Amino acid sequence: MSQNNKTPHNKNQATFILDGKTIPFTEGQTIIQAAMASGEYIPHLCFNPEFKPHGSCKICTVTANGRQAASCTQQTQADMVVESNTKPINDERRALLQMLFVEGNHFCPSCEKSGDCQLQATAYELNMMSPHFDHFSPDRPLDSSHAEYLLDYNRCILCSLCARASSDVDGKNVFSLAGRGIKTHLIVNAKSGKLADTDFTGDDKAAHVCPVGVIIKKRVGFAVPIGKRSFDEHPISATPHPKVRDV
Amino acid sequence: MNMPTKSKLRIATATLAGCFGCHMSLLDIDERLFELIELAEFDRSPLTDIKTCGPCDIGLIEGGLCNAENVHVLREFRANCKILVAVGACAINGGLPAQRNHLSLSMILEEVYHAQHGLVDGFIPNDPELPLPLDQVHPIHEVVKVDYFIPGCPPSGDAIWKVLTDLIAGREPELGHGLIRYD
Numbered sequence: 001m002s003q004n005n006k007t008p009h010n011k012n013q014a015t016f017i018l019d020g021k022t023i024p025f026t027e028g029q030t031i032i033q034a035a036m037a038s039g040e041y042i043p044h045l046c047f048n049p050e051f052k053p054h055g056s057c058k059i060c061t062v063t064a065n066g067r068q069a070a071s072c073t074q075q076t077q078a079d080m081v082v083e084s085n086t087k088p089i090n091d092e093r094r095a096l097l098q099m100l101f102v103e104g105n106h107f108c109p110s111c112e113k114s115g116d117c118q119l120q121a122t123a124y125e126l127n128m129m130s131p132h133f134d135h136f137s138p139d140r141p142l143d144s145s146h147a148e149y150l151l152d153y154n155r156c157i158l159c160s161l162c163a164r165a166s167s168d169v170d171g172k173n174v175f176s177l178a179g180r181g182i183k184t185h186l187i188v189n190a191k192s193g194k195l196a197d198t199d200f201t202g203d204d205k206a207a208h209v210c211p212v213g214v215i216i217k218k219r220v221g222f223a224v225p226i227g228k229r230s231f232d233e234h235p236i237s238a239t240p241h242p243k244v245r246d247v
Numbered sequence: 248m249n250m251p252t253k254s255k256l257r258i259a260t261a262t263l264a265g266c267f268g269c270h271m272s273l274l275d276i277d278e279r280l281f282e283l284i285e286l287a288e289f290d291r292s293p294l295t296d297i298k299t300c301g302p303c304d305i306g307l308i309e310g311g312l313c314n315a316e317n318v319h320v321l322r323e324f325r326a327n328c329k330i331l332v333a334v335g336a337c338a339i340n341g342g343l344p345a346q347r348n349h350l351s352l353s354m355i356l357e358e359v360y361h362a363q364h365g366l367v368d369g370f371i372p373n374d375p376e377l378p379l380p381l382d383q384v385h386p387i388h389e390v391v392k393v394d395y396f397i398p399g400c401p402p403s404g405d406a407i408w409k410v411l412t413d414l415i416a417g418r419e420p421e422l423g424h425g426l427i428r429y430d
Contacts, residue, residue: 105346105349114429131388
């Protein structure tokens with residue numbers, strides 16, 4: 001470690017530099033884990049601190065010692081120089097968000113998750129003023145078969161958090177990603193493909209991890225009015241561990 | 248001595264496939280309308296009832312493109328406005344009208360004019376004056392170059408005012424937390 005490192009932390013603790021700030025980390029921590037532990041925000045969607053990283057959305061991309069890496073999978077090394085909040089990186093993140101918006105059908109004004117949605121809040125954070133690209137307008141039917149929960153596939157960003165929660169925590173394998181490349185899509189593990197034909201319940205972890213508005217609890221949609229929701233009050237950067245609120 | 252009067256900016260506005268909610272939001276700038284009218288005058292707009300757009304500094308477009316006339320009006324605005332601004336969800340991503348995009352147009356027309364319960368001898372309107380619907384509803388940036396965007400359904404009067412005053416002052420418009428909203 002360099003002698004002139006002005007870290008306020010225990011001098012035996014290893015540190016790295018994030019956007020000019022000295023951040024402590026422990027062995028094995030990824031960049032985003034160490035950043036979060038110090039209250040620093042790195043935009044992310046498929047990462048959730050409670051789950052193993054998936055590294056798929058690439059929103060959390062940073063440059064680490066000059067090379068681009070997903071900060072949710074890249075392990076921190078002592079004296080690593082990481083850049084996150086820079087114009088070129090934020091421009092690329094915004095382009096990724098714009099691609100997510102045009103690939104699905106994201107109609108925020110009529111979405112029960114609006115104001116609690118991490119996709120939307122991250123787009124606000126990164127000043128996404130338009131979707132820029134041409135819309136795909138895909139045809140993705142709803143699944144309203146379950147008595148308590150609705151699946152709106154139009155809003156899926158393929159983060160796989162529901163699949164990870166269902167397999168790793170609930171031990172059920174209700175959700176999975178099928179297909180490849182642009183044809184990747186969320187499926188429900190039942191012969192009929194319907195949620196009602198699985199053992200999914202509202203007590204499952206999988207019911208509470210969707211960062212967007214795919215897994216929606218029925219009959220409570222607008223109990224908290226638009227304008228009074230998590231990210232209406234604070235930008236997502238000020239809530240680095242956003243809890244998924246049931247809407 | 249008479250000072251030469253500074254020429255006012257010209258602003259044009261139009262609603263394409265929208266609900267006029269964004270225009271209502273423009274009126275929500277309330278008493279700031281007096282300030283605006285000192286700086287600018289309105290060309291084509293539902294507020295003036297002028298039917299064609301002349302050379303303008305700023306064009307505000309509400310709504311997406313659902314028929315051929317929408318495309319015609321949009322192109323007229325693009326040709327005449329130095330700065331074109333997409334106002335609201337429908338102009339930016341098609342909004343509510345675009346929720347028909349995954350359905351075929353013929354199926355929709357059939358459902359609305361023939362098949363629905365209670366329609367007796369229904370027929371699909373075919374008056375030559377009616378603009379032809381597009382097969383899908385498109386946001387305006389898919390057809391013309393758009394300079395700035397004000398998201399929201401509708402954007403608040405404050406958001407519209409912020410962008411207008413930024414543009415009039417020659418600043419790059421910027422909406423911070425609370426003013427940038429998609430709902």
